[in-house]
Amino acid sequence: xxxxxxxxxxxxxxxxxxxxxxxIAHDPADYPFLAAxxxxxRVAAHFGPMIxxxxxxxxxxxxxxxxxxFERALAGGVTxxxxxxxxxxxxxxxxxxxxxxxxx
Amino acid sequence: MKTIRLGxxxxxxxxxxxxxxELAEKGALDYLxxxxxxxxxIALAHRERLAxxxxxxxxxxxxxxxxxLPHLRRPHARGAGFRLITNMGAANPRAAAEETARIxxxxxxxxxxxxxxxxxxxxxILRAAPPTLxxxxxxxxxxxxxxxxxxxxxxxxxAGIVDALAQGAEVVxxxxxxxxxxxxxxxxxxxxxxxxDWDRLGQGTVVGHLLECAGQLTGGYFxxxxxxxxxxxxxLGFPFADxxxxxxxxxxxxxxxxxxxxxxxxxxxxxxxxxxxAAYLQPDVSADFTxxxxxxxxxxxxAVSGGRxxxxxxxxxxxxxxxxxxxxxxxxAGPGAAARxxxxxxxxxxxxxxxGLPFSETRFDVIGRDAVWRxxxxxxxPDPPEVRLRVAARAGTAEAAAxxxxxxxxxxxxxxxxxxxxRQSVREVIAVASVLIPREWAAPRVAMITA
Numbered sequence: 161x162x163x164x165x166x167x168x169x170x171x172x173x174x175x176x177x178x179x180x181x182x183x184i185a186h187d188p189a190d191y192p193f194l195a196a197x198x199x200x201x202r203v204a205a206h207f208g209p210m211i212x213x214x215x216x217x218x219x220x221x222x223x224x225x226x227x228x229x230f231e232r233a234l235a236g237g238v239t240x241x242x243x244x245x246x247x248x249x250x251x252x253x254x255x256x257x258x259x260x261x262x263x264x
Numbered sequence: 265m266k267t268i269r270l271g272x273x274x275x276x277x278x279x280x281x282x283x284x285x286e287l288a289e290k291g292a293l294d295y296l297x298x299x300x301x302x303x304x305x306i307a308l309a310h311r312e313r314l315a316x317x318x319x320x321x322x323x324x325x326x327x328x329x330x331x332x333l334p335h336l337r338r339p340h341a342r343g344a345g346f347r348l349i350t351n352m353g354a355a356n357p358r359a360a361a362e363e364t365a366r367i368x369x370x371x372x373x374x375x376x377x378x379x380x381x382x383x384x385x386x387x388x389i390l391r392a393a394p395p396t397l398x399x400x401x402x403x404x405x406x407x408x409x410x411x412x413x414x415x416x417x418x419x420x421x422x423a424g425i426v427d428a429l430a431q432g433a434e435v436v437x438x439x440x441x442x443x444x445x446x447x448x449x450x451x452x453x454x455x456x457x458x459x460x461d462w463d464r465l466g467q468g469t470v471v472g473h474l475l476e477c478a479g480q481l482t483g484g485y486f487x488x489x490x491x492x493x494x495x496x497x498x499x500l501g502f503p504f505a506d507x508x509x510x511x512x513x514x515x516x517x518x519x520x521x522x523x524x525x526x527x528x529x530x531x532x533x534x535x536x537x538x539x540x541x542a543a544y545l546q547p548d549v550s551a552d553f554t555x556x557x558x559x560x561x562x563x564x565x566x567a568v569s570g571g572r573x574x575x576x577x578x579x580x581x582x583x584x585x586x587x588x589x590x591x592x593x594x595x596x597a598g599p600g601a602a603a604r605x606x607x608x609x610x611x612x613x614x615x616x617x618x619x620g621l622p623f624s625e626t627r628f629d630v631i632g633r634d635a636v637w638r639x640x641x642x643x644x645x646p647d648p649p650e651v652r653l654r655v656a657a658r659a660g661t662a663e664a665a666a667x668x669x670x671x672x673x674x675x676x677x678x679x680x681x682x683x684x685x686x687r688q689s690v691r692e693v694i695a696v697a698s699v700l701i702p703r704e705w706a707a708p709r710v711a712m713i714t715a
């Protein structure tokens with residue numbers, strides 16, 4: 161197994177109670193591997209109960225990127241959440257710790 | 265071929281001041297844009313204005329204006345100076361314009377033409393609106409939050425700013441305007457883009473979206489050594505874009521400034537806060553980012569695909585009073601630090617219940633372990649050398665919220681061994697909900713004053 165950080169970088173943003181994390185291949189040649197293995201199911205298992213709502217994945221092959229959208233992921237959103245990182249800015253780091261199978 | 269150079273002077277209200285000065289002095293800009301209005305900033309500004317604690321515009325407006333206005337009319341390599349566009353008007357664009365005129369006169373800029381854009385404040389319109397208007401991002405209707413509403417502001421498009429520029433404004437001050445529209449407006453004005461030229465409006469929106477967070481395009485919020493090295497973050501340069509009439513842009517920054525613009529920094533910012541990349545919804549356009557092509561040509565060059573249909577409604581942010589949050593923190597170190605923090609949390613849970621404190625929600629975090637990492641943790645973790653317990657609770661009154669910090673502080677003499685460094689705070693929560701309204705409810709109006 162290897163961590164997602166070996167293949168990709170990520171940035172998280174927020175809109176209300178929705179978190180968004182882009183995952184971008186360092187090398188565009190790794191995009192097909194990411195698209196095949198960084199599935200909504202795998203991401204959902206990695207984040208566990210902290211994501212209360214549905215997760216959507218958007219594919220951006222021209223950029224070598226995937227965009228994940230997490231609903232009800234910010235404990236109410238930046239304006240009212242009790243959490244320390246109410247924006248979810250640290251969540252890109254949590255994403256990059258996800259473990260993937262080694263490429264063949 | 266004529267290009268227009270747009271510079272980003274700020275990416276949020278509290279942003280650094282020095283990079284804007286660097287752009288004003290050395291950027292050879294046509295426009296300097298300050299984006300300073302986050303989702304709830306305007307509601308906080310309304311609250312401060314209503315309480316008589318401020319005029320309602322951005323508290324850093326005077327400092328930013330004093331810094332950059334002296335350069336506004338100075339000829340440079342590309343032209344006769346720059347115009348300034350900003351949403352620092354917040355809850356009171358008129359007072360912001362008057363303050364700017366005062367500063368301009370002090371600086372010897374008599375005759376400076378300052379426009380302000382009104383029309384985004386729809387608070388009274390929403391008070392009279394159907395209470396059944398649904399909330400966008402959660403269950404419920406306007407009726408649920410109307411009694412506690414502080415302010416409601418519609419995200420205006422670029423039209424008001426375009427009008428102001430057409431009237432000869434050298435400084436344009438707005439309240440709530442969609443962030444990319446601050447950058448789209450000068451492009452529409454300079455190139456005469458049609459309001460239904462979806463491709464160009466979409467491309468201008470992409471340029472605005474890339475610039476609106478300033479340092480996040482040049483290596484801020486990006487550095488992660490050793491794989492993602494960014495030089496000179498202490499003197500990070502803010503970006504500019506040279507935009508052509510067809511909407512293509514070349515991104516750059518002042519030579520010698522810190523930071524770096526790369527394909528990777530641009531990709532991260534392109535997708536920042538974007539949900540569906542095929543439909544980035546703005547007041548003027550629904551832009552499509554999926555076919556954006558980036559090419560590195562010295563400074564990066566981006567080509568942008570077109571936008572799609574204009575949505576018929578405008579988004580409104582409604583700020584409303586939502587109680588108080590009390591917080592307290594305390595540190596533990598050495599062997600068993602995390603276990604002592606957990607013991608402290610258990611003590612406080614018991615005391616909150618025993619005292620019957622009126623908290624509607626509480627949270628206990630061990631900073632250093634699970635405060636931001638809210639995902640499941642591996643079963644066995646090494647004992648951290650130190651941790652910090654953070655306790656937060658929501659209450660209806662400031663007095664009740666203050667009990668959180670008092671209880672944490674009392675752990676000094678009544679809690680686990682070696683607890684230190686207590687900090688406590690109480691803040692009023694101005695929460696934000698969103699609704700959609702018909703476009704006609706919020707039309708921009710432009711007024712002009714002369715320094």
